[in-house]
Amino acid sequence: MLELIERIRRDGKxxxxxxxxxxxxxxxxxxxxxxxACGRELAKRFANIGATKVLTAEISGIAPxxxxxxxxxxxxxxxxKSKPVTMPDEVFLTMAPSHTKGRMVDLIVSPEYLAGxxxxxxxxxxxxxxxxxxxxxxxxxxxGATIVGIGTLIEKxxxxxxxxxxxxxxxxxxxxxxRSMDEDHIIFEDE
Amino acid sequence: MLELIERIRRDGKxxxxxxxxxxxxxxxxxxxxxxxACGRELAKRFANIGATKVLTAEISGIAPxxxxxxxxxxxxxxxxKSKPVTMPDEVFLTMAPSHTKGRMVDLIVSPEYLAGxxxxxxxxxxxxxxxxxxxxxxxxxxxGATIVGIGTLIEKxxxxxxxxxxxxxxxxxxxxxxRSMDEDHIIFEDE
Numbered sequence: 001m002l003e004l005i006e007r008i009r010r011d012g013k014x015x016x017x018x019x020x021x022x023x024x025x026x027x028x029x030x031x032x033x034x035x036x037a038c039g040r041e042l043a044k045r046f047a048n049i050g051a052t053k054v055l056t057a058e059i060s061g062i063a064p065x066x067x068x069x070x071x072x073x074x075x076x077x078x079x080x081k082s083k084p085v086t087m088p089d090e091v092f093l094t095m096a097p098s099h100t101k102g103r104m105v106d107l108i109v110s111p112e113y114l115a116g117x118x119x120x121x122x123x124x125x126x127x128x129x130x131x132x133x134x135x136x137x138x139x140x141x142x143x144g145a146t147i148v149g150i151g152t153l154i155e156k157x158x159x160x161x162x163x164x165x166x167x168x169x170x171x172x173x174x175x176x177x178x179r180s181m182d183e184d185h186i187i188f189e190d191e
Numbered sequence: 192m193l194e195l196i197e198r199i200r201r202d203g204k205x206x207x208x209x210x211x212x213x214x215x216x217x218x219x220x221x222x223x224x225x226x227x228a229c230g231r232e233l234a235k236r237f238a239n240i241g242a243t244k245v246l247t248a249e250i251s252g253i254a255p256x257x258x259x260x261x262x263x264x265x266x267x268x269x270x271x272k273s274k275p276v277t278m279p280d281e282v283f284l285t286m287a288p289s290h291t292k293g294r295m296v297d298l299i300v301s302p303e304y305l306a307g308x309x310x311x312x313x314x315x316x317x318x319x320x321x322x323x324x325x326x327x328x329x330x331x332x333x334x335g336a337t338i339v340g341i342g343t344l345i346e347k348x349x350x351x352x353x354x355x356x357x358x359x360x361x362x363x364x365x366x367x368x369x370r371s372m373d374e375d376h377i378i379f380e381d382e
Contacts, residue, residue, distance in 0.1 A: 027277075
């Protein structure tokens, strides 16, 4: 998606060690017009997979998942990283490594909002190693739901997440695909 | 705003001790169509205050702040509760009590995205005691920015937050105003 790729070229920063700083428009300051356009594009790509719910992980997945869900007319659930007092005692819980925090975090979903038979579209900001997305897959499967698609804003091909998701046999879409981040460069697919 | 009030009447739960469970449509599972309507309404109420940026706190402020910012055509910044590796070492940081977590949490904003001279509209899901919103006020003031308005989806009048915000002298808007939550009831203003 050209609009997102151009924004990453302009405002994204390669901080080294594969870390891409996009906190000026995606995950601290957010450009809602861009986020709406990304949600519209992801909704278009997943229009025909029969999803009944969008699932994401707090925090930075919320914006793209919300706009995608809006354009699909579906509810969105974000997995919590800590259990609020409003959640029942029995929950679905898994752990996933956090790339930006450098430690394991919980991913928690209330069984009230993730049920057997649901067809789940997973949306997140990044597809990197795929670890967070696999956490969401485990939560959905624990609930007896089926994964029908996975979409992200940005994919870092060199972290191998897409390969790991292949056994699921579902469409995996990313709006900006980064092949490598050597030195100061950010090289996109097809360049 | 009738649409939100009716949804709280239908799906909200009074858990006692002033805790309102709205995690089926606001802060765990989110109804993006409702959230867009709320953002549109808040944007209308704050159309003429000259805001240059929307500020909220992760996590549950993100959805209403994003849709409000979208309809105002403004960027939105969400204060982080932990500092990701993509953030510079020098940040604006304050602490605020978390109602649902029962402990103090950090609120952190990068100086890259909160600058002197900005006119800040604060948006959050709840106005209760006002503690989180005061945390956001302190962050904005530390940056030399000016608060020009405060908007929330739900106000719990009996927690007194609005009174505490009065010295700021800015418009405070809430889309669903709850006067009391005795026993099993949820009593809205003007009932």
